[in-house]
Ligand SMILES: CC[C@H](CNC(=O)c1ccc(S(N)(=O)=O)cc1)c1ccc2[nH]ccc2c1
């Protein structure tokens with residue numbers, strides 16, 4: 648049973664063999680075409696109230712770098728925007744490329760960004776995360792685009808400083824006293840649409856909230872991310888890069904914008 652990944656023999660084009668949802672009608676990521684977007688004046692602003700004490704660990708699972716939070720009660724929550732109720736923050740992770748000119752999962756009017764950060768929240772009315780991922784309103788992911796620029800966001804440093812401690816698959820390190828809302832860009836403008844996990848099992852349970860304004864990182868910071876290895880510490884180094892899923896068909900879905 649070859650575990651899914653991003654290589655030729657286990658990559659996105661073959662996920663459907665073990666995860667049939669991957670060929671669904673509401674898959675993510677998609678391209679955002681401004682000409683097809685609908686400005687929805689009824690969309691409320693979104694609000695995150697995160698407890699820095701909820702941050703627990705950072706890990707390399709061989710497919711991404713993930714920060715895990717305590718989601719055993721409404722400690723760090725996202726509300727508003729297209730959402731009904733408070734969704735609990737469970738984890739954040741990233742997708743990135745092998746060079747600065749690509750790596751994001753969502754593409755905006757043809758523009759690919761160097762990376763994309765996902766903050767994953769779930770709806771506690773469904774009991775637990777496993778239950779939430781079976782519901783159309785089960786999960787909400789805030790997506791932040793990362794672009795390479797001259798004035799990198801200092802708040803990204805905290806995550807990137809930990810990379811040296813989780814170089815190989817399975818490595819985990821404590822990651823505490825961290826409020827991920829410091830990563831948000833100035834503008835709260837967003838696009839929203841209904842989609843899926845961008846990794847297997849590709850359940851179509853996600854309300855995507857994709858922020859319009861990218862945050863800046865440096866090329867050195869991107870190189871740091873690319874120094875992670877897909878393999879364990881006693882295996883050959885296999886650079887963890889290009890862990891992004893290609894664009895999926897929009898299939899008539901409407902993308903709404905909170906802005907004009
Ligand atoms: C359904 C898969 C899940 C593990 N994966 C995730 O949580 C996840 C979250 C967000 C994204 S993205 N890139 O779209 O933001 C992709 C994957 C997962 C799988 C089995 C499980 N059993 C119990 C809990 C549980 C969770």
Ligand SMILES: [Zn+2]
Nearest residue numbers: 740742765845
């Ligand atoms: Zn993701």
